[in-house]
Amino acid sequence: MSRFLLLLIATLITSGVQAQAFPSRPIRVIVPFPAGGVSDILSRSVAQKMGESLGQNVIVENRPGAGGMVGSAAVAKSPADGYTLVNGSTSTVVVSAHLYKSLSFDPIKDFEPVGRIASVASVLIAHPSVPVNSVRELIALTKAQPGRLNYGSGGAGTTQHLGGELFKQMAGVDIVHVPYKGGAPALTDLVGGQLSVIFEPLPTALPNLRAGKVKALAVTTARRIAALPDTPTLVEAGLPGYEMAIWFGLLAPAGTPREIVSRINAELVKAMRTPEVRERLANQAADPIGDTPEEFAATLRQESQRWGEFARATGLKLD
Numbered sequence: 625m626s627r628f629l630l631l632l633i634a635t636l637i638t639s640g641v642q643a644q645a646f647p648s649r650p651i652r653v654i655v656p657f658p659a660g661g662v663s664d665i666l667s668r669s670v671a672q673k674m675g676e677s678l679g680q681n682v683i684v685e686n687r688p689g690a691g692g693m694v695g696s697a698a699v700a701k702s703p704a705d706g707y708t709l710v711n712g713s714t715s716t717v718v719v720s721a722h723l724y725k726s727l728s729f730d731p732i733k734d735f736e737p738v739g740r741i742a743s744v745a746s747v748l749i750a751h752p753s754v755p756v757n758s759v760r761e762l763i764a765l766t767k768a769q770p771g772r773l774n775y776g777s778g779g780a781g782t783t784q785h786l787g788g789e790l791f792k793q794m795a796g797v798d799i800v801h802v803p804y805k806g807g808a809p810a811l812t813d814l815v816g817g818q819l820s821v822i823f824e825p826l827p828t829a830l831p832n833l834r835a836g837k838v839k840a841l842a843v844t845t846a847r848r849i850a851a852l853p854d855t856p857t858l859v860e861a862g863l864p865g866y867e868m869a870i871w872f873g874l875l876a877p878a879g880t881p882r883e884i885v886s887r888i889n890a891e892l893v894k895a896m897r898t899p900e901v902r903e904r905l906a907n908q909a910a911d912p913i914g915d916t917p918e919e920f921a922a923t924l925r926q927e928s929q930r931w932g933e934f935a936r937a938t939g940l941k942l943d
Contacts, residue, residue, distance in 0.1 A: 646706055646884050650681040653874065654710045656695025657778060658688045658806035662825040662908070666741050666872050667711045669904040673895035674888075688806050691779030691942075692716035693727065700729035704879035706888060709738065712875045715783045718927040722935040723781050723942045732928060736880045737920035739889040740873030741896070742910035746787055746844040747829050747852065750821045751814055752837075759842045759861035762821070763795045770798035773820040778807035780942045783870045786931075787823030787844060793938055794863045814838060825870060826851060827908035844868040851909045871913065873920060885917055 653671060655664045667684045675682040687695035692715060699710035710716075712735065721731040748759065754773070756762045766773055775791075777784035780803050788801055802819060804810040807828065814822045815837045823844065830851060832838045840855045846867045848857060858866040874892060876885060893914040895901050905912050915923070935941070 646887060647678055647680045649707065650683050651675075651678070651706070651888075652708050653682060653684050654695045654699050654708065655684055655686045656688060656692035656710065656712075656716055657686065658808050659686050660808035660828075661778065661806055662744060662827050662870075662910075663711050663713060663872055665827060665908055666905070666910060669901055669908070670741060670892060670895045673898055673901055674891045677891050677894055691720070691781040691785070691803070693720060693724070693781075696720075696731065697727070697729050699875070700731075700734040700877060702877050704736075704877040704881075706876055706880050706884035709874050709876050709888070710735070711741070711872055713783065713872045714870050714927065715781055715786065717875070718924055719783075719786060719931045719935075720781050721928060722932045723940060725941055732924060734878050735875040736878050736885055737917050737924060738874040738876055738885055739892045739917060740871050740913040740915050740920055740923070741892070742905055742908075742912050743869050743871040744908070744910045745826045745849050746783065746823050746868060746870060747826055747833075747855065748787070748791075748821060748841045748844070748858070749814070749824050749829050749833065749838040750841055751817050751819065752839055753817055754820050756841070757839070759856075759858060759863070762841060763797055763862070766795075766797035766799050771800060774800040774802050776802045776804060776810035776814055776819040776822045778810055779803050779805060782807070783825070783868065784810065784823045786934075787868055789938065789940060790866065790868065790934070791823070791858075791863070794866055823868075827910055830909055849909070871923070873913070889917055 653667050655667050657663050671682040671684050696710055696716050699708055702708035717731050756765055775788040813819050815832055833840055842856050842858045842861045843849055896912050896914045
């Protein structure tokens with residue numbers, strides 16, 4: 625038997641043993657945003673159940689900064705052994721690859737898709753002091769007083785930022801972007817009156833809407849949503865073609881063995897099928913996905929093309 629063949633057999637045996645033994649210690653899920661945001665809430669919704677099934681703790685760790693790039697970069701550079709994952713999103717994976725001029729990692733090539741958790745709608749909300757009650761009135765005010773109003777985001781390149789930039793482009797208005805180090809502090813300032821509007825994910829917008837602390841102007845999905853049946857879509861409000869949904873999903877460093885990726889995916893899907901997790905997702909107005917690594921990879925390719933075209937058309941780039 626040739627030396628090459630012996631080496632190949634040894635590698636396959638070692639890989640199989642590693643997969644069978646996985647996990648032998650706790651798994652970390654890095655949330656690249658502060659606690660309290662949608663990414664954090666969804667991660668914690670599945671982590672406990674995954675840990676129970678895997679026989680090891682699944683620990684959620686917040687590592688915010690640079691619109692999600694700090695935590696994402698840390699995971700991209702971690703060992704490809706399945707013990708460090710990131711809860712990536714539309715903004716931190718597909719969008720960032722086209723917006724940032726220079727990154728220490730490739731948001732798409734340096735990750736192995738594991739599986740998406742859920743998608744959530746966003747809603748354009750305003751502070752009650754802003755003298756508008758519809759998108760048309762908002763557009764009219766921003767055109768009459770350019771630069772007077774502002775919108776907040778969880779950082780440059782986040783979906784809140786992209787929602788605002790897409791709105792500016794399609795409505796032809798001048799509204800000032802105010803970036804924060806996460807969506808939670810931006811929402812706090814909107815409720816406090818320091819911001820005019822924000823394109824907020826529905827799960828974190830709903831409690832403030834129900835409490836009357838903010839008002840809804842429109843949702844970013846193609847159709848109205850059950851949680852806000854009287855709130856029009858941005859298309860209905862006069863911006864044909866405006867659509868933006870946000871997904872969140874687990875990714876591992878590139879090169880993570882396929883057996884380990886499949887195991888984590890199976891446990892993620894299993895956790896999402898439990899009544900407890902489904903109830904948590906429903907309470908967050910999140911639509912569960914639970915796709916395969918292959919389906920997730922296909923989504924990344926499709927959305928990368930879409931947002932790449934947007935970045936080129938607008939010339940939007942970030943430092």
